[in-house]
Amino acid sequence: MEENQNNLIAENSTSDEHFNGASSLSSLTLFLDRVGEVILSLNSIGLSWEPADSQNDDKTSCIRRENHAESTALIEFSDVYAAELADWGSVRQLTKCCFMHQDSEMYLFVVHAMQRSKTKESLWNLVEYTFGHRDQLVCQTLVKKIKLYLAKQIGRPKSLLVFVNPKSGKGNGQNIWRTVAPIFSRAKVRAQVTVTERAGHAFDLVSSMTNRQLISYDGIVAVGGDGLFNEILNGLLTSRFKTKFPPVPPDFMASPGDDPSASVLDPREINAGTYNPNEDQFPLLPTSRHSESRSPSFRTQDGECSTAVEDDVEFSFPHEWFRFGLIPAGSTDAIVICTTGARDPITSALHIVLGKRICLDIAQVVKWKATMNSDIEPSVHYTASFVGYGFYGDVITESEKYRWMGPKRYDFAGTKVFLRHRSYEAEISYLDINSKKSDPDSNDDNLNGGRKSCQGLKRKSEKIICRANCEVCNTPFSGKMKSKWLRSRGRFLSVGAAVISCRNERAPDGLVADAHLADGLLHLILIRNCSHALYLWHLTNLAKKGGTPLDFKFVEHYKTPAFAFTSLGKEGVWNLDGEILRAHKLSAQVFRGLISLFANGPEV
Numbered sequence: 001m002e003e004n005q006n007n008l009i010a011e012n013s014t015s016d017e018h019f020n021g022a023s024s025l026s027s028l029t030l031f032l033d034r035v036g037e038v039i040l041s042l043n044s045i046g047l048s049w050e051p052a053d054s055q056n057d058d059k060t061s062c063i064r065r066e067n068h069a070e071s072t073a074l075i076e077f078s079d080v081y082a083a084e085l086a087d088w089g090s091v092r093q094l095t096k097c098c099f100m101h102q103d104s105e106m107y108l109f110v111v112h113a114m115q116r117s118k119t120k121e122s123l124w125n126l127v128e129y130t131f132g133h134r135d136q137l138v139c140q141t142l143v144k145k146i147k148l149y150l151a152k153q154i155g156r157p158k159s160l161l162v163f164v165n166p167k168s169g170k171g172n173g174q175n176i177w178r179t180v181a182p183i184f185s186r187a188k189v190r191a192q193v194t195v196t197e198r199a200g201h202a203f204d205l206v207s208s209m210t211n212r213q214l215i216s217y218d219g220i221v222a223v224g225g226d227g228l229f230n231e232i233l234n235g236l237l238t239s240r241f242k243t244k245f246p247p248v249p250p251d252f253m254a255s256p257g258d259d260p261s262a263s264v265l266d267p268r269e270i271n272a273g274t275y276n277p278n279e280d281q282f283p284l285l286p287t288s289r290h291s292e293s294r295s296p297s298f299r300t301q302d303g304e305c306s307t308a309v310e311d312d313v314e315f316s317f318p319h320e321w322f323r324f325g326l327i328p329a330g331s332t333d334a335i336v337i338c339t340t341g342a343r344d345p346i347t348s349a350l351h352i353v354l355g356k357r358i359c360l361d362i363a364q365v366v367k368w369k370a371t372m373n374s375d376i377e378p379s380v381h382y383t384a385s386f387v388g389y390g391f392y393g394d395v396i397t398e399s400e401k402y403r404w405m406g407p408k409r410y411d412f413a414g415t416k417v418f419l420r421h422r423s424y425e426a427e428i429s430y431l432d433i434n435s436k437k438s439d440p441d442s443n444d445d446n447l448n449g450g451r452k453s454c455q456g457l458k459r460k461s462e463k464i465i466c467r468a469n470c471e472v473c474n475t476p477f478s479g480k481m482k483s484k485w486l487r488s489r490g491r492f493l494s495v496g497a498a499v500i501s502c503r504n505e506r507a508p509d510g511l512v513a514d515a516h517l518a519d520g521l522l523h524l525i526l527i528r529n530c531s532h533a534l535y536l537w538h539l540t541n542l543a544k545k546g547g548t549p550l551d552f553k554f555v556e557h558y559k560t561p562a563f564a565f566t567s568l569g570k571e572g573v574w575n576l577d578g579e580i581l582r583a584h585k586l587s588a589q590v591f592r593g594l595i596s597l598f599a600n601g602p603e604v
């Protein structure tokens with residue numbers, strides 16, 4: 001039967017100019033809903049059609065004038081995520097007379113694809129093309145062929161572990177999952193869904209799975225905010241990623257010296273060496289304890305408790321296949337905005353089912369001491385976005401008191417903390433690498449050590465924004481780089497380290513507009529104590545598109561692969577992806593492209 005059908009299709013074959021360079025397999029006259037009779041052509045790249053009557057085009061017809069553009073199209077299979085039969089139904093055909101149509105009954109099939117929004121490139125919409133033919137076999141054969149081509153698309157997931165946070169953002173996590181779930185079922189992606197019952201639930205499940213269980217999935221999808229994503233990230237990395245603690249300057253473990261001149265902000269060279277981002281460097285500290293593998297158990301959906309077997313498989317980093325997905329439902333959703341360019345659940349779901357892939361830097365943050373008098377007890381955390389001290393720590397602490405306000409609590413807490421205008425004494429050391437990527441302006445400012453704090457604006461520097469197929473992220477490091485430790489010491493309103501730009505609705509360009517997703521660098525932002533008015537000026541710049549929040553003399557911005565922090569006061573409260581982390585002494589390093597995401601990069 002199928003052979004007969006192929007003959008039928010072959011008989012209708014035409015050459016197809018749309019498929020340049022690829023051999024067209026077949027073309028066939030059928031009906032396209034809301035267009036009319038079209039000649040459909042199919043080959044390995046995609047499907048295209050043109051109006052059946054285009055050869056003997058009646059120039060006076062309304063259709064030619066009004067609908068020609070819409071009725072001719074090419075859809076590449078890389079943009080198609082499903083094709084399905086839809087039984088018998090009606091197709092609306094436009095007639096040659098203006099705005100007239102007629103409905104015809106026939107067998108139908110639907111091709112599901114993505115379409116970029118006309119107003120915003122990065123916003124992807126769902127689009128359905130309903131084709132009809134009076135012979136059911138024609139529809140069946142075409143769907144089969146399209147599915148064969150879709151099966152050849154590289155990188156598409158088949159099975160995913162999905163965590164839905166019902167408490168994310170305004171409590172819409174489950175509704176959002178219900179909205180996007182049909183995309184996954186149409187694309188025949190199996191989703192093992194867990195609705196989280198408490199904070200830490202996703203962490204516990206992911207960290208206790210065996211590697212064998214984990215790699216039976218193509219990835220993990222978080223339906224929630226940055227907090228849920230980071231919980232899953234930590235669940236995956238904490239028990240599996242074996243690495244050393246971040247490099248620190250030699251005197252890091254000693255109490256900060258009493259050198260009075262140190263309060264004059266004079267960055268000085270502490271340690272010279274080479275930095276090789278491709279190797280485990282700076283074996284100054286023992287291998288982290290967290291890397292010890294455990295023998296966990298994981299409760300499966302049907303209630304069986306499977307114990308990790310001794311001979312569990314390795315989970316390598318970066319993993320060549322396993323990816324993370326993120327469907328935005330949170331209050332901030334900075335990771336999704338930075339990696340897809342949109343804050344839209346449909347766009348994110350399409351990035352996942354179409355098998356997009358992008359690498360993401362991950363920062364390892366080690367808390368050494370909780371308070372000034374605590375013992376040294378390292379605890380390891382990972383972040384894909386941001387860790388901040390001072391203003392940021394105070395905002396998260398304050399906002400916890402107003403959870404009932406929902407996302408608005410951050411604005412309220414932010415205003416309160418701003419009015420308080422507290423600054424904190426601290427010492428920050430950061431690894432300065434002799435890299436072309438370093439912003440020459442930043443280095444000049446390093447040497448000045450921010451001595452001219454509170455003096456208004458400094459010179460603007462050129463920014464290379466991270467985009468899809470970003471050249472900076474795709475350029476490998478060239479071997480070893482000269483490195484040295486530099487130090488800043490003084491009173492700071494805030495200390496922040498951004499892994500990515502952290503764009504969000506409150507900061508449309510992010511904290512650091514030119515941060516990259518996978519350049520292996522952290523953006524250390526030190527805001528020195530300054531007047532209320534100047535700080536407000538800085539915050540206002542942060543909140544506006546095209547603002548220049550870093551171009552102030554009281555703002556220091558360093559691109560670095562690692563830094564170490566010691567509070568010189570009693571306090572030590574950090575904001576780690578929206579969670580409070582009490583750390584008087586802390587160190588951090590970034591791992592270039594440690595994980596992969598189902599995303600394409602921002603099309604900004």
Ligand SMILES: Nc1ncnc2c1ncn2[C@@H]1O[C@H](COP(=O)(O)OP(=O)(O)OP(=O)(O)O)[C@@H](O)[C@H]1O
Pocket residue numbers: 165166167168169170196197198199200201223224225226227228229231329330331332333334577578
């Ligand atoms: N069922 C639950 N009940 C309460 N808290 C939960 C639950 N599930 C997860 N959480 C916790 O909620 C925290 C915040 O969640 P999430 O990041 O999804 O939303 P958000 O904070 O509103 O968004 P964002 O992080 O983008 O600002 C997470 O750190 C997670 O540990």
